[in-house]
Amino acid sequence: MNSNTTVFIVDDEKNICELIRLYVEKEGYKTIVAYDGEEAVSKFKALSPDIMLLDIMLPKKDGWQVCREIRAFSNTPIIMLTAKGELFDKVLGLELGADDYIVKPFEPKELVARIKAVLRRCEQSQPNAAGSDELRFNGLCINRETYEVYLGDERLELPPKEFELLHFLAKNANKVFTRDQLLNEIWGYEFFGDSRTVDVHIKRIREKIERGDTETPWQLKTVWGVGYKFEVKA
Numbered sequence: 001m002n003s004n005t006t007v008f009i010v011d012d013e014k015n016i017c018e019l020i021r022l023y024v025e026k027e028g029y030k031t032i033v034a035y036d037g038e039e040a041v042s043k044f045k046a047l048s049p050d051i052m053l054l055d056i057m058l059p060k061k062d063g064w065q066v067c068r069e070i071r072a073f074s075n076t077p078i079i080m081l082t083a084k085g086e087l088f089d090k091v092l093g094l095e096l097g098a099d100d101y102i103v104k105p106f107e108p109k110e111l112v113a114r115i116k117a118v119l120r121r122c123e124q125s126q127p128n129a130a131g132s133d134e135l136r137f138n139g140l141c142i143n144r145e146t147y148e149v150y151l152g153d154e155r156l157e158l159p160p161k162e163f164e165l166l167h168f169l170a171k172n173a174n175k176v177f178t179r180d181q182l183l184n185e186i187w188g189y190e191f192f193g194d195s196r197t198v199d200v201h202i203k204r205i206r207e208k209i210e211r212g213d214t215e216t217p218w219q220l221k222t223v224w225g226v227g228y229k230f231e232v233k234a
Helices: 014-026 037-047 063-071 090-096 108-124 160-171 179-187 196-209
Strands: 006-010 030-034 051-055 078-083 100-104 134-137 140-143 148-151 154-156 218-223 227-232
Touching: 006 014, 006 037, 014 030, 014 108, 030 037, 037 051, 037 063, 051 063, 051 108, 063 078, 063 090, 078 108, 100 108, 134 160, 140 160, 148 196, 160 179, 160 196, 160 227, 179 196, 179 227, 196 218, 196 227
Parallel strands: 006 030, 006 051, 051 078, 078 100
Antiparallel strands: 134 140, 140 148, 148 154, 218 227
């Protein structure tokens, strides 16, 4: 199964790239390597890898910019690489669409475990083609089969994790979930981030589905001191 999976390694330190390449190829993955941000974007578009390991400090374009550009057209999972002692803003990474991060130097087993965990989560999040799974709430339509969300006639652009979080809460309308419960449900037990991940995604979903000038019988509600729920008024 791994033999068809391509890991894209992006780091300006060639010895780091070579080290990572050895680790992941030993697990049966194919690899692509790039040493700067411009090369990374160009090769990504040309070769369509399955997952990207992206260093932050890169020449020409830094990792943040590369992540931003790739997220404009692809939901391929991205794991950010950062050196020990570098300031890493996890919230910024999440805002830009990174799926996880790892600090160098890292243990080979941890790196491989994170790659496998992120790939597994993405595999599980793919839409199920067997039958329709549509939720409707007075103007809001959430379709699990097509991964589409409509507000009235407007189609909303939600990345996979935002969609899954909204769908899960809407499917369990009026039930309150803690941040940890949502992390476990949507990101899985092997997720390496923290509860702010949920807050960032909730904020982004609200910006898309809530209209300040429109009264709706549903809302994505914060239950202070507990977590979140998708509230549907009777």
